Each structure stands twice: as structure tokens, then as C-alpha cells.
Amino acid sequence: MKVLVPVKRVIDYNVKVRVKADGTGVDLANVKMSMNPFDEIAVEEAIRLKEAGTATEVVAVSIGVKQSQETLRTALAMGADRAILIVAADDVHNDIEPLAVAKLLKAVIDEEQPGLVLAGKQAIDNDMNATGQMLSALLGWSQATFASEIKVEGDSAVVTREVDGGLQTIKVKMPAIVTVDLRLNEPRYASLPNIMKAKKKPLDEKTAADYDVDVTPRLAIVKTTEPATRKAGEMVGSVDELVSKLKEAGAV
């Protein structure tokens, strides 16, 4: 079984986000970019399936600017076998919407015919939480979102999902799309020899036009602003003072 893993190049999660003064977006010029953390978990799970003998090949796919090849090299260094880059934007500030990403991924999947797609549940830049579900809809496949455990059993997968109030287990027919949550696994660090080896692994480069997909956004960005800030209140010196303040405010 082939496993396909879409990965996105996003601002590194440790970098402080700055809104551009002209309100056109978030400043991404000269900031550290990394693989979306949820996608790292998806890559790790795919590699574990291969190590367990369940998967035969792991293919990483990225869609965005040309520099996304760095993200794909990271996936290859972790253990993916080959990579496909679809260049769909020439500026890092031009985010491709989940619907367009899903259409491009569908085109790749029609060619590659994987048995399972493992994707991060959301990207930490646009926080849409949509690509996996949209891809699943376009393919007419089953979906399991927010996975914290995945067991492949014959032609189906038993997936435990993080839902409101607890966990839900469902059984999905393969081929399926599974989106992964934080607690599924802890992604490995790529070793230096594997980083060197990754440079020689195959990385195909395509464009959105190769797949005849229109990536024009459906949501025009009117403006981007800083969130309203909350004023710091007062410091209290003791539990007694805290209790009396809360009683005064009618909070307890």
C-alpha cells in the first residue's frame, strides 16, 4: 500500500507573527519557515506504517512556492521515499486555499493511486482545518479527522479520533483520508546521514497548470489586523485580597 502525505511550508511555530503595517497580511519575508507541525506527525505515522510493513512506499507532496522543496527534503530526510512539488505561487505571501490544494491533491492521487492519505488536521498559518475533508469529498472517499490512533486492518482502518468530550473510534473503508492530531505520535528528528541521503531522493517538480487546476482564491482578503489586546489588570498580594476582589467584582 502506498501512503501519500501532503506537507505544507509554514512560518515556524516558534516565530512571533507580525501583522504588516499596511494591513495586507502577515510579514513572511526573511522569517524562519518549517514544516507544519501537524504534517510532521502525518509524515512520522506514514514512516511507521512503512517500518511495520503495512505501507510499501511513502510519497510526500507539497503545494506552494518553489522553496517548499526544503519542506519536502525534510520529509525525505525523515524517511519518505520520494516527493512531488507543485509550484502554485510565486510569492510566499500568496497562500493557496484548501479547496484549490484539495483539487491539486486529487489530481496527484488520480495518478498515484495511494491506499491511504495522511494529512495534518490543520495548517498553523491559515488555521482552516479543511484540506483533508475537502480532498476526501472530491475523491468520494471516507474520512477520519483528528486521529490519535490509526490501525490498518485489511481493507479498512480503525481510527480513534479526538472529539469534544472524549474519543470516538470509527472504521473507515480504504482508500481513506485520515487527518492527524497532536497526540498520534512524536515525530523523529532526521539524522545527518539521512539528511544527506534525502538530497539524492527523487523530487518531481510540477506546476498547477500541469494539472489544469484554477487556484484563484474564492476568499478575497479585505484586511489583516492585530487582534484586540487585553489590558493587564492589577496584581494582588495575597489569597485573601484575591478573594475579596473577586467578591467585589461579583465573580464568586
Place this chain on the structure above:
Amino acid sequence: MTVLLLAEVSEGALAIDAVAKTVSAVKSLGDVHVLVAGKGGDEAAATAATLDGVTKVLFAPDHALCHGMAEPTAALIVSLAGDYSHIAAPSTAFAKSVMPRAAAMLDVMVISEVIGVVDADTFERPIYAGNAIQTVKSSDATKVMTVRTATFDAVGTGGSAPVEEVALSDTAGLSEWVEDKVAASDRPDLTSAGVVVSGGRGVGSEEDFALIEKLADKLGAAVGASRAAVDSGYAPNDWQVGQTGKVVAPDLYVAVGISGAIQHLAGMKDSKIIVAINKDEEAPIFQVADYGLVADLFTAVPELIEKI
């Protein structure tokens, strides 16, 4: 214009707080029809009919729609979509699974976690873990969106909208439900609780988290946790408050041993009163707290339980 609102139903009961807040978010857009999906949802449908601003309830009593299964629920929405300008739902785990699927089937983008409705086409939503707010204008024929309910006040009850049954035609049977493991609790639901007590990495262990629970029980509060506490295994993931967990806006939020990482603040900064207890006076949580107490939580919290 008419809005179709997918209701959140749990064990046959309407999640009334989430649905009433979503009605409040979208009622400026037109009539609101609430869709209750799943066999046994009769009572939920009847409750939805009482919400102010709801002019009709659609009830699909099909067994395949139980347990929030995404594929049939999305198919049901798509079969009804022709009559609606907007399709909305509270942004719960259920809706987050269903709505993007339905949107793609309709060839439209989904607008996730809406915190402001500017006009029929224009919406505000947080990006980058709440570090920026983006205003987007949709060019799609049908607007499909999830609503971050913490930002809105619930509508009242007293209405009596008609309830109409609708049928599900598409049951492809792609997925089957196996089991739900819902933590049994007498505490209020985290997202709709009036008081929330949360613990962070400072709590130090799963055993010591009992102290947080004890304070919560004293206050009749729900228990929350920071991502650091969840990642360290001190608390279950469904307690997580933050951008990657639940977004809450209670009247009182007590943060204990939580430093205040931006991703946590994104999940609680709309709370009315914030109390922070932390031994590190430099902790960023104090910058958003109404009342801050620099103290060791292991002495301050027992004292608070005793005196409050």
C-alpha cells in the same frame, strides 16, 4: 436570504448554548432554519424550534446520521443546499469534520471559525493562532462557515418554529461507528461553563492536577488545561484550552500554573474576568489577567479552596 444551521446534538439532546450562539451570529443574514440530523433527535429538534430567530427546523431522523458521521451528514447538507444562501454551524469537532466536506461537494470554500459577520459576503476570522484577524470577502454562491461561538451571546427561547422531516437519500456506507469514549463528568461542559479553572505545566503531574479539579468543583467550574499540561500527560486532550483545543469565554477564568503562551491566550482571552496564579512574576499570563497573584500554586490553591 435564508441560513441553514447544522445543529450540534449530543446523546439526543441539543447543545443549546452552541446552537443559540450560532443563531445569534447569523441571524442578521436572514431567516434561520436549523437542521437536526440523526435518529432519536426528536427532542433536540423540539428544543431548536424554541430558539428566537429560528423560523423552521428540519429534522432528518436517519440512523446513518447518528454519531456525527461526516460522510452522510455532508451529503444531507448538500441535498438541502439549493434553498440557502448561507450554511453555518458552531465550530465543534463534529462540524469541523462535516462542513469542509460539504463545502467541497458544493465547490465552495469553507470559512472556518468566524468571529464576526460584517455583511452577507464578508466575515472576520482569526489566523496564526489568533495572532492576526483576517477579514475575508467570499465570491462563492453559497457561504459555508463554522462559527466560533465564544464570541457571540446566545439568543433567547420562546419561539415555536415548525418542525419538518427531511430524508437522507445518500447512504454510501463509507464509514461505520465503533464506539464513543466520552469521559463521564458531573462538571459543566468546558465550552459553555460560566467558570473555568485551568492548570498548566506548573501543576507538575497528573496526580497534582486533582488540586485544579478540587478548586473547579468548589467553584462549580469546568476544568481546562494548557497544551503544555496536555502534552506532558497531566490532563486529557479534551480539556485543552487554546488555538489547538477549545476556545472558551466564561465569566470567570482561573489560570493556575499557566505561563500564558500565545496559543493558550487565543483560547481564553475573551473571558470576562481572568485570574492568574503563577510563581513566575514574569509570566505573560499576567499581561492579560484582571487579577494576578504571584505565589506557589501548592499553597495558594488550597488556601483559595478554603476561603472562597
